[in-house]
Amino acid sequence: MIRGRPIYQDRSDTLMPNLQPTEISPLILQNMLDNLPVGLMVIHVNGETLTVNQAASKILGYPLNAFDGERWEALLVDREKNDAFNRIIVDIVREKKVNLKRNVWYTRPDGKTLHLSVTGSFLREGENIEGIAVLINDLTELHRAHENEKAVLQENSELQHERAESIRHLAEAVAHQIRNPVAAIGGFSMRLLHKLDPNDPNRKYLETILDGSKRLEDIVRAVGSYTRLLRISPQRVSVLAVLERAQAEIAPKEAELSRKIAWTVQSEPEEMILDPELFCHALKELFLNALEFCNDHCIAISVAIRKNEDHMDVEIRDTGSGISEKDRPYIFDPFFTTKAVGVGMGLCRVKRIISDHKGRIRVDSVPGKGTSVTLRLPESSGIQHKASNS
Numbered sequence: 295m296i297r298g299r300p301i302y303q304d305r306s307d308t309l310m311p312n313l314q315p316t317e318i319s320p321l322i323l324q325n326m327l328d329n330l331p332v333g334l335m336v337i338h339v340n341g342e343t344l345t346v347n348q349a350a351s352k353i354l355g356y357p358l359n360a361f362d363g364e365r366w367e368a369l370l371v372d373r374e375k376n377d378a379f380n381r382i383i384v385d386i387v388r389e390k391k392v393n394l395k396r397n398v399w400y401t402r403p404d405g406k407t408l409h410l411s412v413t414g415s416f417l418r419e420g421e422n423i424e425g426i427a428v429l430i431n432d433l434t435e436l437h438r439a440h441e442n443e444k445a446v447l448q449e450n451s452e453l454q455h456e457r458a459e460s461i462r463h464l465a466e467a468v469a470h471q472i473r474n475p476v477a478a479i480g481g482f483s484m485r486l487l488h489k490l491d492p493n494d495p496n497r498k499y500l501e502t503i504l505d506g507s508k509r510l511e512d513i514v515r516a517v518g519s520y521t522r523l524l525r526i527s528p529q530r531v532s533v534l535a536v537l538e539r540a541q542a543e544i545a546p547k548e549a550e551l552s553r554k555i556a557w558t559v560q561s562e563p564e565e566m567i568l569d570p571e572l573f574c575h576a577l578k579e580l581f582l583n584a585l586e587f588c589n590d591h592c593i594a595i596s597v598a599i600r601k602n603e604d605h606m607d608v609e610i611r612d613t614g615s616g617i618s619e620k621d622r623p624y625i626f627d628p629f630f631t632t633k634a635v636g637v638g639m640g641l642c643r644v645k646r647i648i649s650d651h652k653g654r655i656r657v658d659s660v661p662g663k664g665t666s667v668t669l670r671l672p673e674s675s676g677i678q679h680k681a682s683n684s
């Protein structure tokens with residue numbers, strides 16, 4: 295179907311001295327084009343369709359000779375259904391947009407819909423544009439596989455979410471059931487303790503009961519505060535303002551633990567879409583850990599906020615005791631703690647907050663030297679701005 299003068303002319307006489315480019319017979323050239331695994335359409339600069347190879351005719355669903363002697367406008371097939379496909383052909387041919395590449399949907403005459411990648415480039419002879427080549431790749435199978443994979447991932451994440459929600463409901467119900475009996479045990483043992491003589495040998499039993507009930511109350515409180523974590527309510531906020539609020543709210547803990555934090559903050563005045571309450575809560579948990587797991591009176595905490603094109607990192611680095619290799623796999627587990635009296639729900643809460651923001655959390659630690667926790671929040675996390683929620 296090659297008509298007119300061949301566009302492809304290899305002028306590299308030095309590389310192939312015995313084979314003059316004009317000697318490539320049109321038959322060989324047509325064979326080469328037809329064996330290409332991608333669709334190719336060549337349009338002469340005067341608008342005439344020079345060639346359409348077999349792959350292109352198969353993909354587009356038109357017979358090989360359908361465009362014979364036609365002008366390029368004949369390629370604008372089935373105008374109603376194939377607007378996006380036709381648009382790219384127009385852009386390549388008429389607007390002469392160089393190296394244009396788009397993925398478009400295409401409906402064949404038999405009604406089958408394909409996902410195509412269409413690329414246009416120019417065929418030059420010296421300075422002159424002699425023709426335009428349109429390459430067509432059928433990505434339908436790839437696209438379908440990709441969509442299936444996305445659907446499976448989505449389904450998995452919904453399942454995980456459902457499972458997490460049902461565990462949350464169970465934990466909430468158990469905490470609710472325990473709360474009242476524990477309060478009664480604690481309250482009555484306290485009353486009994488007040489009534490006992492200071493030297494009564496039974497005091498130590500009551501004190502153990504009281505300690506146990508206090509510990510249970512702490513656990514019930516921690517579970518309650520985990521299960522009550524609200525759904526995120528994102529808004530555009532200054533990250534620095536949220537950080538400053540978390541720093542201010544942690545200050546009373548310094549006095550309580552008789553420790554002092556030396557802060558270093560590196561940040562541009564960045565804005566981000568996040569839930570300020572929950573994000574502040576996550577920062578406070580991390581600052582509290584830094585404060586609690588340090589052996590010195592003074593602890594250095596440095597916070598670095600870095601924003602890239604598609605995400606923001608908030609890194610919190612401390613110079614505390616670090617996390618041992620053996621504890622490292624468990625730190626996000628509910629109730630895991632290395633404190634003598636601790637509940638172990640802090641990092642579990644942080645993880646939930648960050649994953650609700652569709653972010654990730656990374657912990658690096660060197661025992662004896664310190665810990666660095668990086669919270670990575672995607673810019674386009676799919677979370678909706680409060681104002682656009684309604």
Ligand SMILES: Nc1ncnc2c1ncn2[C@@H]1O[C@H](COP(=O)(O)OP(=O)(O)O)[C@@H](O)[C@H]1O
Pocket residue numbers: 579583584587612614615616617621625630631632633636637638639640641642665
């Ligand atoms: N900054 C840190 N430095 C050292 N250890 C840490 C730090 N953060 C967390 N950990 C370890 O992870 C465990 C779990 O932390 P968390 O969930 O906040 O519970 P808790 O603070 O009640 O122990 C801690 O007990 C501790 O062993």
Ligand SMILES: [Mg+2]
Pocket residue numbers: 579582583639640641
């Ligand atoms: Mg903690």
